[in-house]
Amino acid sequence: MALPSSTYPRRLxxxxxxxxxxxxxxxxxxxxxxxxxxxxxxxxSLVANQVYSTFPFFQDIQVMLVVGLGLLLTFLPRYGFSxxxxxxxxxxxxxxxALVLQGLLHHFHHGQIHLDLHKLLISEFAAVTVLISVGAILGRASPCQLLIMATCEIPIYLASEWVIVTCLGVLDVGGTITIHVFSCYFGLGVSKALFRATQQPLHPKETPTTSSDLMSLMGTLILWVFWPSFVAVLCQPGDAQHRAILNTLLAMSASAxxxxVASSLLERDGKLSPGHLQNGSLAGGVAIGVVADMAMPPVAALALGSLSAVVCVLGFRFLTPLLRRKLTLHDQCGIHNLHGLPGILGTAASVVAVLVASKDPSGSQPSQLSPAGGNASEVVEGQRWGRGVGGQALCQAAGLAVAIGASLLAGLLSGAALRLPCLARPPERLCFDDSLYFRIQDQAESPGPDSSAEEGALALKEQV
Amino acid sequence: MALPSSTYPRRLxxxxxxxxxxxxxxxxxxxxxxxxxxxxxxxxSLVANQVYSTFPFFQDIQVMLVVGLGLLLTFLPRYGFSxxxxxxxxxxxxxxxALVLQGLLHHFHHGQIHLDLHKLLISEFAAVTVLISVGAILGRASPCQLLIMATCEIPIYLASEWVIVTCLGVLDVGGTITIHVFSCYFGLGVSKALFRATQQPLHPKETPTTSSDLMSLMGTLILWVFWPSFVAVLCQPGDAQHRAILNTLLAMSASAxxxxVASSLLERDGKLSPGHLQNGSLAGGVAIGVVADMAMPPVAALALGSLSAVVCVLGFRFLTPLLRRKLTLHDQCGIHNLHGLPGILGTAASVVAVLVASKDPSGSQPSQLSPAGGNASEVVEGQRWGRGVGGQALCQAAGLAVAIGASLLAGLLSGAALRLPCLARPPERLCFDDSLYFRIQDQAESPGPDSSAEEGALALKEQV
Amino acid sequence: MALPSSTYPRRLxxxxxxxxxxxxxxxxxxxxxxxxxxxxxxxxSLVANQVYSTFPFFQDIQVMLVVGLGLLLTFLPRYGFSxxxxxxxxxxxxxxxALVLQGLLHHFHHGQIHLDLHKLLISEFAAVTVLISVGAILGRASPCQLLIMATCEIPIYLASEWVIVTCLGVLDVGGTITIHVFSCYFGLGVSKALFRATQQPLHPKETPTTSSDLMSLMGTLILWVFWPSFVAVLCQPGDAQHRAILNTLLAMSASAxxxxVASSLLERDGKLSPGHLQNGSLAGGVAIGVVADMAMPPVAALALGSLSAVVCVLGFRFLTPLLRRKLTLHDQCGIHNLHGLPGILGTAASVVAVLVASKDPSGSQPSQLSPAGGNASEVVEGQRWGRGVGGQALCQAAGLAVAIGASLLAGLLSGAALRLPCLARPPERLCFDDSLYFRIQDQAESPGPDSSAEEGALALKEQV
Structure with missing residues (x-):
């Protein structure tokens, strides 16, 4: 079980x-x-109040990304540490x-870049796209490949976000289109270009165990709890933020x-699938982001949450196997079911919400439509064009098209770049294994009494 | 090890x-x-400030219920996922x-129900009662049974809370009487009616392992950290809330x-029992709820925390085995020791606090007694009756009696309903096992090299 | 495997x-x-605002100490529960x-001690020193020894903090000198005096397993996320606190x-060491504490974070083995690398920051130097002495010297006291084992089918 150590890629x-x-x-x-x-x-006092109103949200988001998302990805039993x-x-x-690129792009003409908590938050949002995209190729890519992928994805995200929010004036306070849909199709593009037409066989270390499923579910629950902070952090303080929090809570609860219901109906014996639970419970949060602060009744949030959970579970049950067979498209974590499909559903809901709000007598003021926070200025610009309600609905759809098109194309190109041999893609038999990258206690290296029986038994089986 | 799959209850x-x-x-x-x-x-700006002052507490409580309480219940080694x-x-x-029922009960005469964060929080508090009661029958009930139990418990909780807080004017800002005592005796009633006089034998999968005890302790620590938010969220902002936070912190610290001390003195060899630690450390938080915002010196909070920990540990050591033998009362998680006994102790403390506050020269103003938040209006109503200090003390005791009586009776009735055959109570040999409800990797289903040695060894033993 | 139970120390x-x-x-x-x-x-309203501005930070710190630090210490596979x-x-x-001692020392002349959240927070900071120092002797000391150590350390910490902050006027808003450096050398002193010149052999239960390393990494990540709250909680609200949060975020990110980079370059095969990751990622937070609210450019925070991570990893790789061989100094968790070296580095940075700020035209106002929060009054006192910028730089260095000197001396004396036989130091073969202190399910005690195969296998190996 001694691993081949080619020194060059190790130093990269x-x-x-x-x-x-x-x-x-x-x-x-x-x-x-x-x-x-x-x-x-x-x-x-103003600065102090800004800190108190942003920092708790910021910390919640940090917990989500570092602890929650990290744990969610530990469902591969021997790949948790990686x-x-x-x-x-x-x-x-x-x-x-993202901090560097944003500094260069947006602020360079002012000479000096003034750093504050809001800029860090925006960069963190950019980083989320990478963390989501990685899900498509988790376990089969080397750290170098992942870093190159991040290097490619961040500038394209920033450009696409600029087109979608600033140029098209799309309303998307929770990043459903700009973050979730974009990162999903970028990840799928990378996966397609990286693995090409080779069908990835089921790896023996790929199946979750009870304890790795439990850890992953813990990650889901942490994400579930803090999701309202993610959606509402950039909303305008006051009613819009309050409504965004409530809508997200309702959508997440309906999703759960x-x-x-959906998992139990689809599986034989009515048993629940851990994978469905780990992902479906969060689908409502993905979908609600784009409409969270719009004027819509609470029932719409509940319905959207329910619908996106159904779509997510159906995706796992039918679409993922189909894509794998027909398109040889490999999607390790099922990001298409959690981020892609609910994101598209949410965008459709935003089109409906925009159209309905105009017919609603109480929704005739444009202020009801306006999102908030970081995007406020751009939306004002969008409304300066005198765009009507139909125009806004079209823009939402156009934003989705831009996100999918740009991300797929860029993902395919980035994935081709990841095939460079120097990036040390791990050989198939060493995939999904922590011991390739970490000095983890391993039976073969130090067969002491401290190595767990589990590893010992596995090693024995592999030696046989 | 193939499980019998009767299709009908699976679809329920x-x-x-x-x-x-x-x-x-x-x-x-x-x-x-x-x-x-x-x-x-x-x-x-007012709405924004309300969000900033409530939302962090709300998130803390969400973490407690979803992550903390969930982990606390994972001490059953093969039942953690369930x-x-x-x-x-x-x-x-x-x-x-609870949201539906509260809407119907309290707000229906206003025509439309205006949803806000405070209403969601109140519904969350109602849900806590169910999560506590479940502890009595954890591992031996099917999900359908648990849902029916929740369906019964919520309306009875709302009614009992209305009687205790609105009619009797009981001061209980942290829900000691209305939530903890109520849910404890409801759960015990359900357990008694469900299992009747059959002595439940020790199930081989019932004993915690080191790693499941560690997960459960993690849950305790998360609950311990965020408990002050649970007690203080409904307090009047300002001094009362500050005092409630401090009192809770002191009581929890003394409990720990x-x-x-108590566990070490009671166990042979002076070894500590994980179960005592997991529950006793939280007993102070249960007891302090009812007096947290009252005018009492800090030493009272410390003493109450210590005393409730002693009572909790003694309950585990002596009362639970006694109840099991004499009354064939089954209490899987020991909710009577964590929620029942400390709750009664806390109520007794509140009677003393009410009586002492009246003799205290600085406590002569009635404002010192007034609790806060959601209950403020009801208490004012209560004081409109011109009730004296003795009357308030009596009411506290009466509230306890109502909570115990109503919950026991309702629990027994609900438990009887859970015996309906269609609710698919799992047979004894399949209790405490995740694989009954989840498509968890199991040795018998897919004997690949990826199943852990532990499960393999267990399966082997069971096949022998 | 029956453990010898001498009743007397068990009762202590x-x-x-x-x-x-x-x-x-x-x-x-x-x-x-x-x-x-x-x-x-x-x-x-003032009290309410104080609660809202302090309590979220306080909760973050509680999570760090109870959950984060606790998990970080669970890297010993059979000692996690302990x-x-x-x-x-x-x-x-x-x-x-610490609450008692602070009450006696600082407030006794006012007759009564008025308890508030700020006093609890200060006591919590004092407790941190003990939790850090314990890392040096983790797994080889009995609970009684740890409690005696805490009893000795708290008063010495309070005295040293008084000398450093109040007398010398050292600027140290994040406790780098007063907490991290102090507790590190106290712990090393205790370790030296407790184990004397005996080389501690590598214990078979001392090596982490994959799953214990994963738990420990979780602890690191939780500490990493909440560290900005720890550094910024005592800062003056407004710009200083905002800057402290940003500086800490930058330093932690650079550290990670x-x-x-450092771990990959130092280890053969370029594999990463879990221990480096668990500690190095936090080194930036230790170092930044002393300069977090000073006037310095963002690049300084990044550079300090990077440098302290390098120092920490180098310490693990070279210094710890050297100290063990040459000085027979035992440092179980490597606290010298995480708290000692980065703390000294941070102090050096603070000297530079103080000196540079004076030459900076925009930094000529003394207000730029002033720290905040709890220490504000003492600094004003310090500046009353008319001390120049050079004087302040000297004081920073003097504060470091006092912290190291006092803690080493006190640690050696305390460690000698821990050798008292009645404190029941565990014999070598029973070290690093939960079953010495807890009624944990153990193969030897109840060989039922519920004990995990892992423990069974281990027990078998030990019986052979």
Whole structure:
């Protein structure tokens, strides 16, 4: 079981990351500063209130990404340590990379970049796309490949987000289109280009065990709890934010229940599938993001949550096997079912919400439509064009088309780049195994009494 | 090890849940709306501040119920996935059901129900009662039985809470009487009626392992950390809330230390029992709820925390075995020791606190007694009756009596209903096993190299 | 495998803790009260705002200490339950003990001690020192020894903190010098005096398994997420706190990436070491504490984070083995690498920051230097002395010297006290084993089908 250690690719990871850290330091040294401390007492109080109103949301989102999403990915029983660490590494790398690119793109013409919590939050949102896309190829890609993928994805995300939100004026406060749909099809594109037409066989280490399923469910529950913070953090404080929180809570709750119904009806014996639970419970949160702060009745949030859970479970049951057979499309975590389908459903709901709101007598004011937070200025710009309600509905659909088209194309190209031999894609028999990347206690290396019987038994079987 | 799959009860769960979701959608469509967005800027700022002051507490409570309580219940080594999922399912179902009932009961005469975060929070509190009661029959009941139990418990809780808080004017800001005592005796009633006089033998899968005990302790620690939010969320902002937080922190800290003392003295060899730690550390939080915002010195909170930990550990050591032998009363998680006994102790403390506060020169103003938050209006009503201090003390005791009486009776009736054969109570040999409800990787189904050695060894033993 | 149960030391733990709880109750009854509820409405709103601005930070810190730090210590595969419980016990004991001592020392001349959330927070910070120091002797000390260590450490910490912050006017808002450096050298002193010159052999139960490493990494991630709250909680609200949060986020992010680079370069095969990841990712947070709210550009935070991660990983790779061989110094968790070296690095950075800020035209106002929160008054005092910028730089260095000197000396003395035979240091062969302190399911005690195969296999190997 001694692993072949080709020295060259092993050194690529620290080299790449080290150079990136150096460049980051240089960039920060030259261009990034903090705001001057304000002299007036009122300003101090204003800053303090901004911190108190944003920081708890920010921390919730950090917990979601670092702990919740990390745990969700630990369903591969012998790949948990890698999943958790790679998720953590990619979050930090992508966040820093997004910070650099955003600084260059949006703020460079002001000379110096003033760093604040809001800019970090926006970069964190960019990093989320990478963490989602990785799900399509989890366990079969090396850390170097993942980093290259992040390097490609972040600028394309920023460009696509700029087109969708700023140019098209799409309303998408929770990032359903810009984050979830985009990252899903980017990940699928990468997977398609990376694995091409080769059918990936079921790997013996790919099947979850009870304890790895339990850890993964824990991750789902943590994501489920904190999801309202993710959707509502960029909403305008006040009614819009309050409504976004309530809509998200209702949608997530309906998702959880409907997942049980759908999974139980689809599986033989009526037994529930852990994978359905782990993903379906979150589908409502993906779908609700695009309409969370719009003027719509509470029942719409419940219905959307239920519907997206059904779509997600159906996707796992029928669409994923179909895509694997017909298109040889490999989707390890089922991101198409959790992020793609509910995202499209949510966009459709936003079109309906925009159209209905115009006929609603109480919804005749345009203020009811306006989203908030980071996107407020761009929407104002969009409305300056005098676009009517039908125009806004068209734009929502156009935004979806842009997100899918751009991400698929970019994903295919990025995936082709990941085939470079120097990126050290692991051989099939070493996939899904922590011991390829970590100095983890392993039976073959140190057969002491401390290695668990489980590993011992597995090793024995493999030696036979 | 092939499980018998009678198709009919398997279909009952999705049928019941699906119908419930449909009815919920109909109810929301007809009656539930959001508040109109306010036009004035001051109102917007007011709503924003309400969100910022409530939402962090709300999220803490969500973490407690979904992650903390879920993990606490995973001490059964082969039932962790079921415990976590059923807890999650019941929370969502009960919360939605409480939302419907509360809408019908309290707000229907206003025509439309205005949904807000506070109403969701109140429904969440109602759902807590179900999650606690389940502890008495954990592992031996089917999901259908649990849902029927929740269906029965929520309306009775709402009625009993109305009698205790609104009619009797009982002061109980942390839900010690209305939630903890009520749910404990409801659960015991259900257990008694469900299992009748049959002594439940020790099931081989019932004994915790080191790793399941560790997960359960994690749950305890998460509950321990966030408990102050649970007690203080409904307090009046300002001094009362500050005092409630401090009192809870002191009581929980004293509980943690005293549990170690008590457990160490009671067990042979002075070894600590994991079960004592998992429950005793939280006993102080249960007891302090009813007095948390009252005018009492900090030492009272410490003493109450210590005392309730002692009572909890003594209950585990002596009372639970006694109840099992004499009354054939089955209490799987020991909810009587964690919620019943400390709850009664806390109520006794509240009687003393009410009586002492009147003799205290600084406590002569009635404002010192007044609780806060959701109950404020009812208490004012209670004081309109001109009830003296002695009357308030009597009411506290009467509230306890009502909670115990109503819950025991309702629990016995509900438990009898759970004996309906169609609810598919699992046979004894299949209890405490995830594989009855979930498509969990199991040795007998797919004997591949990926199944863990542990399960393999167990399966082997069972086949022998 | 029957453990020898000498009854006497078994009774020492409950006796000691019980007496302590009694004394605490007496102390609280005599001296500690709450503030009178304020009559004015403005005061109520002020208290409410203080609660809302402090409580979320406080909860974050509680999660860090109880859940995060507890999990981080569970890397010993058969000692997880003990690590988690002892951490929890020590936190509560030390917090209460610090509350008593602080009450006696600082507030006794006012007659009565007014308890509030801020005082609890300060006591919690004192307790952190104990939790860190324990890392040096984790697994080889009895609970009684740990409690005696806490009893010694808290008063010395309070004295040293008084000298460093109040007398010397050292700026250290995140506790880098007063908490991290102090507790590190105290722990090393205890370890040296406790184990003397005996080389501790590698214990068979000392090597982490995959699953215990995964749990420990979870702890790291939780600490990583909430670290900004720990650093910023005592900062002045407004710009200083905002800057402290940003600096900490940048430093932690740089640490995470640099740890991967450093660990990958140092290990053969380029594989990452779990221990490096678990500690290095947090090193930036330790180092940034002392400069977090100072006027320095963002690049400095990034550079400090990177550098401290390098130092931490190098320490694990070279310094810890060296200290073990040359000085027979035993450091189980590597606290010297996580708390000692980055703490010293951070102090050096603070000297530079103080010196540079004076030459910076925008930094000429002394307000830029002033830290905040709890220490604000002391710093004003320090500046009353008319100390120049060079003087402040000297004081920072002097503070470091005081922290190291006092803690080493006190640690050596405390460690000598821990050698008292009555404190029941566990014999070598029973170290790192939960079953010494807990009634944990163990193969030898109840060989039922419920004990896991892993334990069974281990027990078999040990019996052979």
């Amino acid at each position: 990871l620290p080299l790449f990351l080290g150079l990136f850290q150096g460049a980051l330091l240089l960039f920060f040294a030259l261009f990034v500063i903090y705001d001057e401390p304000s002299a007036q007492a009122e300003d101090t 999943a958790l660490t790679h998720n953590f590494l990619l979050l930090n790398f992508s966040m820093q990379w 229940l409907t997942t049980v | 769960l999705p049928l019941f849940l699906g119908l419930f979701q449909g009815a919920l959608l109909l109810f929301f469509a007809l009656f539930v709306i959001y508040d109109e967005p306010s036009a004035q800027a001051e109102d917007t 415990a976590l999922t059923h807890n999650f399912l019941l929370l969502n179902f009960s919360m939605q059901w 230390l005293t549990t170690v | 733990l409950p006796l000691f803790l019980g007496l302590f709880q009694g004394a605490l109750l007496l102390f609280f009854a005599l001296f500690v009260i709450y503030d009178e509820p304020s009559a004015q409405a403005e005061d109520t 690590a988690l419980t002892h951490n929890f016990l020590l936190l509560n004991f030390s917090m209460q003990w 990436l640099t740890t991967v």
